[in-house]
Amino acid sequence: MSITLTIDGQSVQAEEGQTVLEVAKRAGVTIPTLCYHPALEPLGACRLCVVEVIQRGRSQIVTSCTMPAEPGMEVRTSTPAVMESRRTVLELLLSRCPNVPVIQQLAAQYGVTEPPFEADDPNEKCILCGLCVRACNDLVGAHVLNFSDRGISRVIGPAFMEKTRDCIGCGACTIVCPTGAIEIVLEKEALYAAKPLGPASAIYVPFLQAVPRVPVIDTDACIRFRQQARTNGELADACGVCQLLCEARAIDYTQQDEELDIEVGAVVVATGFADFDPYLAPQYSFGKSPNIITGIEFERLSNSGGPTEGEILTAEGVPPKSVAILHCVGSRDKHTNKYCSRVCCMYALKQAHLVRDKTGADVFEFYMDIRAPGKSYEEFYERVQEEGVHFIRGKGAEVTVQPDGKLLVKGEDADLSRVVAVSVDMVILGTGMTAQPDAAEVSHLFGIGCGNEGFFTEAHPKLRPVETNTDGVYLAGTCQGPRDVPDTVAHANAAAAEVLALLTKGEVVISPATAEVNRDKCVGCGDCIPVCPYTAIARVDGKAQVNAALCKGCGTCVATCPSGAIEALHFTDEQIVAQIEGVLKWV
């Protein structure tokens, strides 16, 4: 039910149960607050949000965050009495915490520049508002933080002010604390483990260009899902802040993955590539130092949406002074992948440029030869050379972690015909592209070919580069073979055009070379049914029947039929035998 009240002379509508503060916020009236958080029950602890309320002829100074709005109420947010009351609150807060910026600013707004009393501890930041206590207990349910002691020795903290395993490190307290009094201190390793690839919070938009661009919940990090997992589904009431605050009411914790059956006329397979597993090249010591990273980890590190907001930092949190970039990791090597991954030379050059640009560090590139085919690629290579990157022609042979944590990279400089070794702060492994680990499954699913390397095979390497041997299934991008973004986009556009051509034509052209069953000869044994790679044969009225739209004319069924009841049109037994006899007659 809607009610009406006045705020600073303005008549406003409110829902029953709303507080005066909420109504004022909605109406665009600013009231200062410290201990208020929309996700938590108000407590009225800081007393900064006081307003004057006139009801039934009586005037009262009350905290607006706890005062329920009532019909006919008259609220005044900046009367002299209110201002004086807030000034007093701020004088006391500033006396307790003289060096907290939020309090200094608020105090200055109310004309309080000097604290009237001297602080016991000038570094005190906690105003004892208890927001963190409420977050920890009411939202997260971890029950770690609480008030202890009384009067002037009142403090907030875990029981006996001791480190506790009950703390799950969620960080909710640090987020709600208005004065920045709580900090999460992670051990270095934990910090690094969380750094290179993990999202910054449990709910996040996967990446800026994501379609649809909606947030997803990382159920391994989300407090609520973790609670649910911990209690085997018995409890699922922790936190819920995102649901509470989402005005569109779009958060649904019960949503499950669902399987949809969609009927389509064509499929474009664009399942991409997998990064070469750097553990398969143990000479580069991946995993032995957090400063040995793969190309894709570097991409994450230097991404402005990444954990360091794009700053290039070592695990120690400082910019590196020297960086080695190793080309062909896992590529062009008979022990791993023989082929060239095609994109890593160019991305390594890009990364060298980024390191030079952002940190000015010395960059050493170990390469066999630079593969820079493509528009403006060679020019970019030249530019990177001019930027002072040291190019060492020879594959990086080995990376070792020194006792002081520095990384020693050894290789052979073929130009100088000698072995070189450089000691650096960071090593980037130019890991190549491999097929997706599930490529074989996907190829079976669609009945498409898959070469030895695991990349899908196109119908013809030159003339039909996006088609597959299964009609209606097309390839786009790196699932067919290594290529960079421009080439992927071109390939994908070609696939889209093929699909459009197929769909708009409205009819499908099939080859006349299909198999045909002679019903008089067929005994209905069904031996041909399982051998057909296209499931084109079915038993109809007890006899085999070939669906000409599905049959590709391989003739395997023909060779299988024990009764000789199937003919491969244009490749009949008769035709083949005539050919055999014909050629033998003349030689």
Added chain:
Amino acid sequence: MGVEFEPRIIAFMCNWCTYAAADTAGVSRMQQSLNVLPIRVMCSGRVSPEMVLRAFRAGADGVLVMGCHIGDCHYSNGNHRTIKRMPLLRNLLGYTGINPERLELQWVSGAEAPRFVEVTEAFIAKIRQLGPLSQEVME
């Protein structure tokens, strides 16, 4: 002995791999003997045991069945049948009086023109050693 024996070899080649390799070998002007007589089929899986026997009956001294490597078959797994069929047929050939060595199954992909030449030349040499089939069957 008069003229040297020239084996006549029927080679079944699948349209997509081996036939393409043979084509490339020719276009690339690779040196080849003239003994191989190609019979194009859509897939090595099309080659029935009967076809092989008909080739021998028509006077072939050796038969090669050639197709895509396992995993590369244009029709996914047509050659999975071939790889089961041919060894079985070889075992049975003995009973007909034909030396099983006269039948070979070989995978040659479209990109393997040099291998095509290698495989066929080796087979020709082997059959040359074995002599004409007519002689063997008569013995």
